[in-house]
Amino acid sequence: MKHRLVHWLLASALAAAGTVAAAPPAARELAYGPDPRQRVDLYAPAGAARAPIVVLVHGGAWAFGDKRSPGIVGAKLAHWREAGWLVASVNYRLLPQADPLxxxxDVARAVAAVQRAAREAGGDPDRVVLVGHSAGxxxxxxxxxxxxxxxAAGARRPLGVVALDSAAMDVVEMMELPRRPALYDRAFGRDRAFWTAASPYHQWTAEALPLLAVCSTRRPDACPQARALAARAAALGTHVTVRPEPLTHAAISRELGSRSAYTDAVDAFLRARFEAYRRD
Structure with missing residues (x-):
């Protein structure tokens, strides 16, 4: 059973990552560090001026994936550019070179780089929301x-976060499971202090950003973890909204941007956060 679960998780992550594709002609690549993986692509809609910015972070078990894979850009890119939003897709260093912390x-440094380049690219550095899938x-x-x-990385405070189907919101709880998938051991090791440091649940503060947690009802762990995080957030006076979806782990990413009630709900969260800057 354990090996089947590992196989399913890896297959889902690979399907979500997709194959690496050439960047569309409008992409502009920025370096935010010396490593070849420390790169981010900017996709700006035609005539953009102070456009809101969606920063995309790919998944891949913390060990693989790419900013240009169809599973991470795909329908999202076309949809959000049509909405007039600038999209930034991030690569970061991977296991075993770099652990999740x-x-x-790296992602924080990428956000800072996007914000520094935003005005020249037609974006608004003050209206940024982070969107990640799986490990992202x-x-x-x-x-x-x-x-x-x-x-600490030089980034301005984003307006919110969309987390697409993570079962690693409480890393400590996940790592204490007797039959956890091996991919988590590779990412988080055996040090309980590291688990705590890398756990969104344990690191949650009263300064946390509003978060929309989309979770697959076809997995046993993602929605319970999202709901536990929402309870933790509420206890600290912050906000996590949980949206269960009857989609596979891969489809949670792949189908976002296609016409659906799911896409409409994520768009509504993004628009509300972008508009919040004008009210704050």
Whole structure:
């Protein structure tokens, strides 16, 4: 049973990552560090001026994936550019070179780089929301839990986070499961202090960003973890909204941007966060 679960998780992550595709002609690649993986693509709609920005972070078990894969850009890119939003898709260093905390630091540095380049690219550095899938959902949730990590990297405070189907909101609980998938051991190791440091649930603060947690009802763990995080957020006076979806782990990412009530709900969260900047 354990091996079947590992196989399913890896197959789902691979399907979500898709194959690496050439960037559309409008992409502009930025370097935010010396490593070849420390790159982010900017996709700006024609005539953009102070456009809101969606920062996308791919999944892949913290060990693979790419910013240009169809599973992460795909329908989202066309849909959000049509809405007039600038889309930034992030690569970051991977296992075994970089553990999840280092990866979160890379994403934070990428956000800062996007904000620095935003005005020239037609974007608004003050209207940014982070969107991640799978391992990427864990990374953006971790940054949203304690925005000081973003500030330390030179980033301005984003307006919110969308986490697409993470079962790693409470890393400690996950790592204490007797039959957890091996991919989690590879990512988080055996050090309980590291589990706590890399756990959005345990790192959640009163300064946390509003978060929408989309979770697959076809998995046994993602929605319970999302609901536990929502309870933790409420106890600290912050906001996590949970949206269960009857989609596979891969489809949670792949189908976002296609015409559906699911896409409408995510869009509504994004628009509300972009508009919140004008009210705050």
């Amino acid at each position: 280092i990866q979160a630091g 959902a864990h990374l953006v949730a971790l940054l949203g839990a304690a925005p000081a990590r973003l500030a």
